[in-house]
Amino acid sequence: MVTVRCVLTIAINNGWDVHQLDVNNAFLYGNLNEEVYMTLPDGYNPSHINKVCKLKKSLYGLKQALRMWNEKLVDVLLDLGFEQSKCNHSMFVKTSKSVFILLLVYVDDIVITGNCSIEISKIKALLKSKFLIKDLGILKYFLGIEVLKTDGLCLSQRKYCLDLLAEFGLTGCKPVNSPIEPNHILTHLCEKDNTPLPDVSVYQKLVGKLIYLSHTRPDIVYSVQYLSQYMHNPTNAHFKIALRLLRYLKGSPGKGILLNKGDSLDLKAFADSDWGKCVNSRKSITGFCVFLGNSLVSWKSKKQSTIFRSSAEAEYRAMCAATCEIIWLIKILKELKIDIKLPVSLFCDKTSAISITANPVFHDRTKHFEIDLCFLREKISKGFIKTVGISSEDQTADGFTKGLHIQAHDKVCEKLGLFNCFAY
Structure with missing residues (x-):
C-alpha cells in the first residue's frame, strides 16, 4: 500500500490519469471455478508404464500455480520494455525519451498510469494480445x-467499513468520537470482566478485518495495534474495546486519506514513542508517519522489541525506525525518477533524544545502545536526515503511540489529512 500511495500522489501532482486492468489468468491454469484434469497427449503409449509426462504449465490449485502465473506476467512486462523495481517487485517502470509509464500489479489486478495516454493505450493493446x-x-x-476524485484523490473503504458494521450488528449503534479511551490501560487493569472469550475466532476475525481497514484509516492504527497483541488469548474486556472501535467507525465510515496536489514532493517524517506503555512487559510503543509533499504515504504503530531505561532511548528507537522507512521510500522514489531534497526533516518532540543524535559525547547515557541504533548518527552526519524539535502539541505522530482525548484526536486527524468525501 505504501507504493500505491506514492504512485497515486505522484500521479495527482502531475495530472495523470490512473487506469485499472483485470487480467483473466484462467487460460493459463484452466477454469478457476472447476477442477482441472490433465489428459494424455496424442501418441502416448499406455504400455510405457515406467515413463511419465512432463507438465509444461502448472495446474490451478497446485502450490506452483501462483508463482508460475507471476513469472509469466513478469516475463511479458519485461518484454514490453518495463523494468521491475528492486524495492517493490510488484512495481514496473517504463521510460523512453519523454514517456514515463508506471504499472502496479497485485496478482491479476493492474493499475497503470503515466504521462502519455497514447502509450498507455498501446500497452493495454499489447497486454490484450497476450492475456x-x-x-x-x-x-x-x-x-x-474506493478512489474518489475531489481536489486530489481520496482513498476510502466506506463499503468495507459498512459491511463490517453490519456483520457485527452495529449498523444502528450510537457512535463515539475517539477510537480508544486515553486511560484504556488502567481500564484494562481494573476491568472485572476479564474472562476469556468462548469463541476466539470471532475476535481474531474482527481484528484481522480492522488491520486491513487501517490501510486507509491511520486514525485507528494504534487501537488496532493494541488489540492485535491479544489475538491468542482475548478476554471480554478486549472484545469490548474492539466493539468500541466499531462504534467510532460508525461516526464516519467514509473517512479516508486525501492525497493533495502540491508544489513539491519533499519528504518529511514525524516520530514519537510512549515509554513503558505495556504494563506487562514494560516495552514502549513506536509511532511514526511520513509525508510526501502534503500527502500521507506511510505510517506505523508497533510495540518495541527491546525494553529501554528512559523515554529518551525509546524516542531514539522510534526515530531510527522512521529513518529506515525514509531510506526505503527514497529508493522507491528514485526508481520513479523523483529526486528528493536532502536532508529529510525528521520531527521529534523529545529534546534529550535530539541531543543524543547530535552529540556523540554522551557516553554514559548511550554506551549500552545497540549497534543498530547508532546508524542514525551516521545518517545525520552525512546530511541524509535532519532532526527538528517540535512541541508535543504539534506532534503529528502522537496518535500512533497512545489514546488521545477527543480534541487532541481531531487535531491529529486533521494534520494527517483525513477527509470524508461522503459528508458533503
Missing part, C-alpha cells in the same frame, strides 16, 4: 479501496 484482460477504465475501486 484475456478487462479494461475497467479510470481507477475507481481497487482491492476494496
Whole structure:
C-alpha cells in the first residue's frame, strides 16, 4: 500500500490519469471455478508404464500455480520494455525519451498510469494480445479501496467499513468520537470482566478485518495495534474495546486519506514513542508517519522489541525506525525518477533524544545502545536526515503511540489529512 500511495500522489501532482486492468489468468491454469484434469497427449503409449509426462504449465490449485502465473506476467512486462523495481517487485517502470509509464500489479489486478495516454493505450493493446484482460477504465475501486476524485484523490473503504458494521450488528449503534479511551490501560487493569472469550475466532476475525481497514484509516492504527497483541488469548474486556472501535467507525465510515496536489514532493517524517506503555512487559510503543509533499504515504504503530531505561532511548528507537522507512521510500522514489531534497526533516518532540543524535559525547547515557541504533548518527552526519524539535502539541505522530482525548484526536486527524468525501 505504501507504493500505491506514492504512485497515486505522484500521479495527482502531475495530472495523470490512473487506469485499472483485470487480467483473466484462467487460460493459463484452466477454469478457476472447476477442477482441472490433465489428459494424455496424442501418441502416448499406455504400455510405457515406467515413463511419465512432463507438465509444461502448472495446474490451478497446485502450490506452483501462483508463482508460475507471476513469472509469466513478469516475463511479458519485461518484454514490453518495463523494468521491475528492486524495492517493490510488484512495481514496473517504463521510460523512453519523454514517456514515463508506471504499472502496479497485485496478482491479476493492474493499475497503470503515466504521462502519455497514447502509450498507455498501446500497452493495454499489447497486454490484450497476450492475456484475456478487462479494461475497467479510470481507477475507481481497487482491492476494496474506493478512489474518489475531489481536489486530489481520496482513498476510502466506506463499503468495507459498512459491511463490517453490519456483520457485527452495529449498523444502528450510537457512535463515539475517539477510537480508544486515553486511560484504556488502567481500564484494562481494573476491568472485572476479564474472562476469556468462548469463541476466539470471532475476535481474531474482527481484528484481522480492522488491520486491513487501517490501510486507509491511520486514525485507528494504534487501537488496532493494541488489540492485535491479544489475538491468542482475548478476554471480554478486549472484545469490548474492539466493539468500541466499531462504534467510532460508525461516526464516519467514509473517512479516508486525501492525497493533495502540491508544489513539491519533499519528504518529511514525524516520530514519537510512549515509554513503558505495556504494563506487562514494560516495552514502549513506536509511532511514526511520513509525508510526501502534503500527502500521507506511510505510517506505523508497533510495540518495541527491546525494553529501554528512559523515554529518551525509546524516542531514539522510534526515530531510527522512521529513518529506515525514509531510506526505503527514497529508493522507491528514485526508481520513479523523483529526486528528493536532502536532508529529510525528521520531527521529534523529545529534546534529550535530539541531543543524543547530535552529540556523540554522551557516553554514559548511550554506551549500552545497540549497534543498530547508532546508524542514525551516521545518517545525520552525512546530511541524509535532519532532526527538528517540535512541541508535543504539534506532534503529528502522537496518535500512533497512545489514546488521545477527543480534541487532541481531531487535531491529529486533521494534520494527517483525513477527509470524508461522503459528508458533503
